[in-house]
Amino acid sequence: MTKENIINSALQQLAIHGYEGTTMKKIAEASNIKSASIYYFFKNKEDLVNNVLLKVLSGHFKAMTDEYFKYENEELKVRFETLLEKIVRHHRGNQNETAVYLRLMESNNTDFKMEVEQYLKQYNQWLTEKLYRNIKDEYTCKDETAIKDLLETYMLIGNGLFWGSIIYSDSRIEKEIVHAKNLFNLAMMNMLEEE
Amino acid sequence: MTKENIINSALQQLAIHGYEGTTMKKIAEASNIKSASIYYFFKNKEDLVNNVLLKVLSGHFKAMTDEYFKYENEELKVRFETLLEKIVRHHRGNQNETAVYLRLMESNNTDFKMEVEQYLKQYNQWLTEKLYRNIKDEYTCKDETAIKDLLETYMLIGNGLFWGSIIYSDSRIEKEIVHAKNLFNLAMMNMLEEE
């Protein structure tokens, strides 16, 4: 389908050139159509990019939730660790998608910026809540603050992993995953001890 | 001085709009001159941006090394922790500078991309070597791999902090710093125990 074709080409172009650097002509060429034809399917550039962003973000959310539920029955520690790893693998396997929302977040188009930021907030919130529930359900932890701290620490490690997945080579990334898992184990054990 | 003025305006614009989104006219307007005048001081846009980048990167390096040497006589643990904090504070206090090199790194101009990436690599190398020396000098650690792992873990935490400093609010960042410090302490103690 042409429409899907255009979205994919746009995704690719946006990943490489960013919003300002992506032209309708380049997208059209990558789709083997003429640029005028894009306007049959999309109102304008913004509309098209919005569609791309929607695809990227919903794809990300689906991948993340799928991953989460796949390991729902595992032991808590394993679940946390696996999720950490899966985040990296997803970014590595979908570098274009990640590049797109990174670049749109930094574009000077406020709409995209806000959309990405809002999504990120929502996703973080969803994840945090899930994880919070998990801990609550499995550990009889009295100290709510301790849980929150652990989760924030978890996010910190996740962020480090994320940025590493952007700037590091494949081999380095594998090490990062190991370090991240170890780090989280330490943090968790530390919390349980204090308890 | 007009030349300095132009560089600063360009820095600001690049932070907001990125390379493609920054126009000579916008820079000129922000400098209260006409765009033709920019060409009296700079050969072209690339030349100007190169000057901005040079300023940003050398500024970053100076700040980082200054910070490093300021605490050189402190206890190792304090030194590591302080550096972690200072990195965040520097990014927070110089958001424009950070934004510039983030965005240039992602621009489709290969020259800038490479310059930033090379700088980052160099800086990382410098930092890693310094820290490696520090640990070696102060701890009689037999296991070289353990030190390397600790350093990589330190970088992982630093990366998490860095990305957090891009996406989080001021209040959240303060918490991140605390988590980061704790995390590193755990990692270090863990290494020493194993020894």
Next chain:
Amino acid sequence: MTKENIINSALQQLAIHGYEGTTMKKIAEASNIKSASIYYFFKNKEDLVNNVLLKVLSGHFKAMTDEYFKYENEELKVRFETLLEKIVRHHRGNQNETAVYLRLMESNNTDFKMEVEQYLKQYNQWLTEKLYRNIKDEYTCKDETAIKDLLETYMLIGNGLFWGSIIYSDSRIEKEIVHAKNLFNLAMMNMLEEE
């Protein structure tokens, strides 16, 4: 057709203003379109001018060969004389075309310079060979050098006529043609006598 229209306008402008002096805006105005539209048909200024040059040179060659073959069955002397006259008439009737390649030859664009020079060389070669064959076939001239000299003399007269067609008025040109014919007759008779 718009494309043809643009080429013709460009031809006109190039004849008047030369390469550097011809602007895309002037061409557009002369074509009753906006300058951006030119880029729908031509990659850039150089591409457009190349098309103009192609038209001019192929037009010149066609006119010259047509003229040559039209009188192929006439007596040799008549043929030479007619050709001399036709060269002038062609330049006079197509002053713009002549002006274009004269000016492009003198432009500081090496590509056009070389294209025109190469064409001129080719055309001269073609003409010389044809004429050489004609003399050889019709006169039992033993002295090859004499023929070559006659041809070079013919070219000299042709060049005088050409330059005259650039700088002289219509009435003066008519006289030039008569002088040129007489001159060539003298040169030819002189060669035959010596034989």
Next chain:
Amino acid sequence: MTKENIINSALQQLAIHGYEGTTMKKIAEASNIKSASIYYFFKNKEDLVNNVLLKVLSGHFKAMTDEYFKYENEELKVRFETLLEKIVRHHRGNQNETAVYLRLMESNNTDFKMEVEQYLKQYNQWLTEKLYRNIKDEYTCKDETAIKDLLETYMLIGNGLFWGSIIYSDSRIEKEIVHAKNLFNLAMMNMLEEE
């Protein structure tokens, strides 16, 4: 002297790049000064180019008259022939000067065009008159028209030589000179015979 220096640099630049292609900056660079300094000596670009043109044309006239008078006491035929040769040698030895007035003549600046054309007309007139007088004085030629025809023929040959000096190589030019002399001899003898 700086002024002379500027004129010479401008001459060189005009020969290479023509009027439109010659910039004040290029002239300044070739003169080892800054472009603003040119305006101390010349009102504007046109004024400067006018000075160059003046130099070129007066230089040409001086060279031509010098040459003429140097051979004034020679035999008429020799005088004509020598002058023909000297014209070529002058153009060949002063290619820049010739290029300048050729290119200015074709520039779209009407002033220069007219100045060059007027000079050429004047020079032609001067030369024609001189030569006319020479013939009149030395030959008892009754037919005025014959003399005029001979002179026009002479100019035709001169023009051929001139254009050849623009487009031909050094070796070819030497042959051209021989042909031109022979041709003029034939023309002159022809006129005398008819008498």
Next chain:
DNA sequence: AATGAATGAGTATTCATTCAT
């Protein structure tokens, strides 16, 4: 569903020129 043709608004850059020093 697709495109050929066209364009207004911009974009980096150049150029002749000015003027205070």
Next chain:
DNA sequence: AATGAATGAATACTCATTCAT
């Protein structure tokens, strides 16, 4: 005598968008 700094106007070219077909 010379220039550093500045600019209005122009130049080739690009880009998102439109519209008739």
